[in-house]
Structure formats: structure tokens, C-alpha cells
Amino acid sequence: RSGEMAKLTQLIDNEVFRAYATYTAIVLLKMMLMSLITAYFRITRKAFVNPEDTASFGKGESAKKYLRTDPDVERVRRGHLNDLENIVPFLGIGLLYALSGPELYTALLHFRIFAGARIAHTFAYLIPLPQPSRGLSWAVAYAVTISMAYRVLKTVLYL
Amino acid sequence: RSGEMAKLTQLIDNEVFRAYATYTAIVLLKMMLMSLITAYFRITRKAFVNPEDTASFGKGESAKKYLRTDPDVERVRRGHLNDLENIVPFLGIGLLYALSGPELYTALLHFRIFAGARIAHTFAYLIPLPQPSRGLSWAVAYAVTISMAYRVLKTVLYL
Amino acid sequence: RSGEMAKLTQLIDNEVFRAYATYTAIVLLKMMLMSLITAYFRITRKAFVNPEDTASFGKGESAKKYLRTDPDVERVRRGHLNDLENIVPFLGIGLLYALSGPELYTALLHFRIFAGARIAHTFAYLIPLPQPSRGLSWAVAYAVTISMAYRVLKTVLYL
Numbered sequence: 001r002s003g004e005m006a007k008l009t010q011l012i013d014n015e016v017f018r019a020y021a022t023y024t025a026i027v028l029l030k031m032m033l034m035s036l037i038t039a040y041f042r043i044t045r046k047a048f049v050n051p052e053d054t055a056s057f058g059k060g061e062s063a064k065k066y067l068r069t070d071p072d073v074e075r076v077r078r079g080h081l082n083d084l085e086n087i088v089p090f091l092g093i094g095l096l097y098a099l100s101g102p103e104l105y106t107a108l109l110h111f112r113i114f115a116g117a118r119i120a121h122t123f124a125y126l127i128p129l130p131q132p133s134r135g136l137s138w139a140v141a142y143a144v145t146i147s148m149a150y151r152v153l154k155t156v157l158y159l
Numbered sequence: 160r161s162g163e164m165a166k167l168t169q170l171i172d173n174e175v176f177r178a179y180a181t182y183t184a185i186v187l188l189k190m191m192l193m194s195l196i197t198a199y200f201r202i203t204r205k206a207f208v209n210p211e212d213t214a215s216f217g218k219g220e221s222a223k224k225y226l227r228t229d230p231d232v233e234r235v236r237r238g239h240l241n242d243l244e245n246i247v248p249f250l251g252i253g254l255l256y257a258l259s260g261p262e263l264y265t266a267l268l269h270f271r272i273f274a275g276a277r278i279a280h281t282f283a284y285l286i287p288l289p290q291p292s293r294g295l296s297w298a299v300a301y302a303v304t305i306s307m308a309y310r311v312l313k314t315v316l317y318l
Numbered sequence: 319r320s321g322e323m324a325k326l327t328q329l330i331d332n333e334v335f336r337a338y339a340t341y342t343a344i345v346l347l348k349m350m351l352m353s354l355i356t357a358y359f360r361i362t363r364k365a366f367v368n369p370e371d372t373a374s375f376g377k378g379e380s381a382k383k384y385l386r387t388d389p390d391v392e393r394v395r396r397g398h399l400n401d402l403e404n405i406v407p408f409l410g411i412g413l414l415y416a417l418s419g420p421e422l423y424t425a426l427l428h429f430r431i432f433a434g435a436r437i438a439h440t441f442a443y444l445i446p447l448p449q450p451s452r453g454l455s456w457a458v459a460y461a462v463t464i465s466m467a468y469r470v471l472k473t474v475l476y477l
Contacts, residue, residue: 018476317336
């Protein structure tokens with residue numbers, strides 16, 4: 001059973017592992033971008049959460065009014081949390097999947113669809129696009145992760 | 160010192176690594192399930208956060224009343240975030256632990272207790288069970304992760 | 319191109335990988351500490367979110383008054399979420415970076431600065447220190463992760 005997994009000695013020359021590394025880096029960088037977008041909206045909308053962040057606007061009441069929530073800031077933060085909830089499973093299950101020796105074509109299909117769906121999800125969330133755009137892009141990436149988890153469990157199951 | 164770690168060439172035939180892969184896939188799938196439970200409660204409780212999600216309920220005020228928080232939805236979301244906070248450390252520390260060459264019996268004990276405790280935590284949170292059920296299941300999984308981290312640092316420490 | 323990556327057979331004796339394991343364990347343990355600090359503030363400030371957590375304070379209204387938010391609790395929780403948002407990318411990109419065969423000196427520089435910056439970030443958030451302490455420590459760790467991602471993509475790119 002375990003013989004079905006790719007030999008790790010070939011990992012370096014393994015195109016599946018390189019593809020995993022590439023798409024993982026891409027989706028993690030995309031997730032990191034959410035921090036910058038949050039900061040952008042916090043500054044342009046003047047909507048902060050920490051008192052020390054508004055100190056440059058003066059003291060007392062004049063600064064306190066910038067301690068508030070803003071719909072645009074909250075929207076980006078929800079998108080960021082949704083990324084965490086979905087990219088963390090991809091990180092772990094994708095690694096195990098890449099080590100389980102899938103066909104390169106199948107693996108690329110999984111990684112590309114996942115990355116594409118998560119990028120589409122971000123656009124659908126931030127623009128925002130009417131539903132079911134966001135729901136659909138979420139579901140596609142979710143299904144890809146389930147498909148990889150199924151292969152991992154089928155290949156390595158050891159309870 | 161580093162010789163104590165398992166030879167990675169044997170990783171594929173390595174039962175410890177297969178056990179790590181199995182239990183990691185299980186807890187990540189369990190975490191992903193929280194998204195579906197959140198969606199279920201959002202729909203049945205009609206409690207949404209994005210205006211575009213309530214468009215099918217009509218325009219204006221008739222749809223706006225569904226933009227609200229619901230205790231059941233918030234409870235699942237807290238459980239989901241708690242999963243992220245605890246399963247992310249397991250993902251990373253567990254991988255390093257599996258590569259540090261532990262005894263199969265000890266490793267299985269760690270993985271099984273962690274997975275069992277996190278599944279118990281979810282039931283304790285969602286039902287909800289009276290305390291200290293949730294606190295205890297959280298603490299058990301936390302202690303298992305600390306124990307794995309201790310072995311990792313003892314085996315590979317390189318500052 | 320793939321020949322530039324370290325041979326995985328040498329991973330066990332690989333000082334870069336041991337350094338990655340060490341600093342990953344450290345930052346994940348630091349992140350886990352946030353849970354304990356949150357619990358400490360919830361108990362000392364008597365500020366809970368789940369009704370079952372206040373049952374020991376009595377029934378009805380007498381317990382209900384402890385279901386509230388507290389600025390100190392919320393501050394730790396924000397620090398914890400910021401850890402998740404930044405340590406998850408380090409976990410994934412750092413692993414791929416360690417496998418991409420960097421110079422030991424360069425890799426240690428990356429790992430040490432990242433860990434140091436995230437520890438500084440926690441102090442800046444929890445004390446709290448005046449800005450730009452928190453912003454700067456966040457940006458340093460962010461830049462280190464981008465630098466590692468750049469090397470990963472340059473070394474393994476396979477789209």
C-alpha cells in the first residue's frame with residue numbers, strides 16, 4: 001500500500017512536489033495580500049480598533065472617533081478569515097496529497113483549480129459580485145480539497 | 160543528534176508518517192465541516208452578514224432584517240476559530256514530530272488522543288455540554304501538542 | 319533547475335531543516351501561548367462569551383452579567399488572530415524554502431528575524447507599545463516571508 005506513494009528521494013526532481021510548492025506559495029501570498037488591503041481600508045476609511053493606532057490623529061475625543069468599524073474593513077477581514085479557514089486545509093492536505101504520488105496531470109488539475117477558485121473567491125468577496133459567485137468559488141476550492149483528502153486517506157490510511 | 164531522526168528515504172514506508180497523514184487529514188476534514196455547519200445555521204436561522212447573501216429574500220428592508228447575528232451561528236464560528244488556533248500548531252509541530260523518528264506506539268498515542276480530543280471539543284462546543292467538558296478536551300489536545308513540540312526541540316534544536 | 323534544491327535524503331542531517339523545525343516550533347508555541355493569555359484575562363476580568371462558562375457564578379442574571387466583552391481580552395484575541403494570519407504563511411512558505419536548498423547563513427537570518435519580529439509584535443500588542451512598534455514588527459516578519467516566497471518561486475516554479 002505505502003509503495004504507491006512517490007519515493008521521497010525523488011521529491012526534488014518531482015514535478016508534482018514543485019507544482020505543490022508553486023501553488024502553495026501563490027495562495028499563501030494571496031492570503032497575505034489581505035493584510036495589506038485591510039491596512040489600506042483602515043487608513044483611507046480612518047477606522048481603527050487599537051487606541052494606539054489613532055494617536056497620530058491627536059488626543060482624547062478627536063482621536064477616539066476613529067475607533068470604529070467600517071463595512072469595507074470588515075468585508076476584507078471576513079475574506080481574510082475565509083482564506084485561513086480554507087487555505088490551511090489545502091496547505092496540510094495538499095502536502096500529503098503531493099507525497100501520495102498522484103499523476104502529474106491530476107495533481108496540476110487540483111492545484112490550478114484550487115488556486116483559481118480562491119482568487120475568484122477574493123474578487124467575488126471584495127468587489128462584491130452578486131451571489132452565487134462567492135458561494136460557488138468557495139465550493140469549488142472546498143471540493144478540490146475533499147478530493148485530495150480522499151486520495152490521501154485511500155493511499156496512506158493508518159489508524 | 161540528527162541521526163535520531165528517521166531516515167526520510169524510509170518515509171514512504173514509514174508507519175509514523177502514514178499515521179500523521181491519516182490523523183492530519185481527519186482533523187482538517189473535521190475543521191472543514193465547521194464551514195458547512197455555519198452555512199447550515201446561517202440558512203436555517205436566516206442570519207447573514209453580507210448584503211449580497213440576502214438578495215434572494217427581496218430588496219431593501221425586507222432583506223435587511225436578515226443581516227443579523229444569531230447565537231447558534233456565532234457558536235459554530237467560535238468553534239471553527241478555536242479549531243484553527245489549535246489544529247494549525249498540530250499541523251506544523253505534528254509534521255516535525257513525525258520526522259523526528261518517534262516510536263510508532265508513542266506517535267499513534269499522540270495522534271489518536273489529539274484527534275479524539277478535538278472531536279470531543281467540537282461536540283462539547285456545539286451541543287453544548289456543561290463545562291469542564293469543552294475546557295478539558297481543549298486542554299488535552301493542547302497538552303499533546305506541547306508534548307510533541309518538546310520532543311521536536313529536544314531532537315533537532317538548532318538556534 | 320530542480321537540482322538546486324537540497325537532496326531530501328540529507329534532510330535529517332540538514333542544518334537548514336533543523337533550523338526551520340526549531341524556529342517553527344518556537345513561533346507555534348508562542349502562538350499557542352495566546353490561548354492561555356486569553357483564558358487568563360477571561361477569568362481575571364470575568365468576561366466570557368459562552369453561557370456554559372459562567373454557570374459556576376450562579377444561575378440567571380447573576381451569571382449573565384459576565385457574558386461581556388473586555389478590552390484586554392479582545393486585545394489578546396486580535397494578537398492571536400494576527401499570529402494565525404502571519405505564522406500560517408511562515409509555516410508553509412518556510413517549509414518550502416527550507417527544502418529549496420538555501421545557504422545555512424541566509425536561512426538562519428530569515429528564521430531568526432521572523433521569530434524575533436513576531437515575538438516583538440506580541441509584546442508591542444499586549445503591553446501595548448506606542449506605534450509604530452507593532453506596525454514595524456509586523457512589517458519585518460511580513461517582509462521575511464515575502465523574501466522566502468520569492469526564493470521558493472524562483473527555485474521551483476512549475477505552473
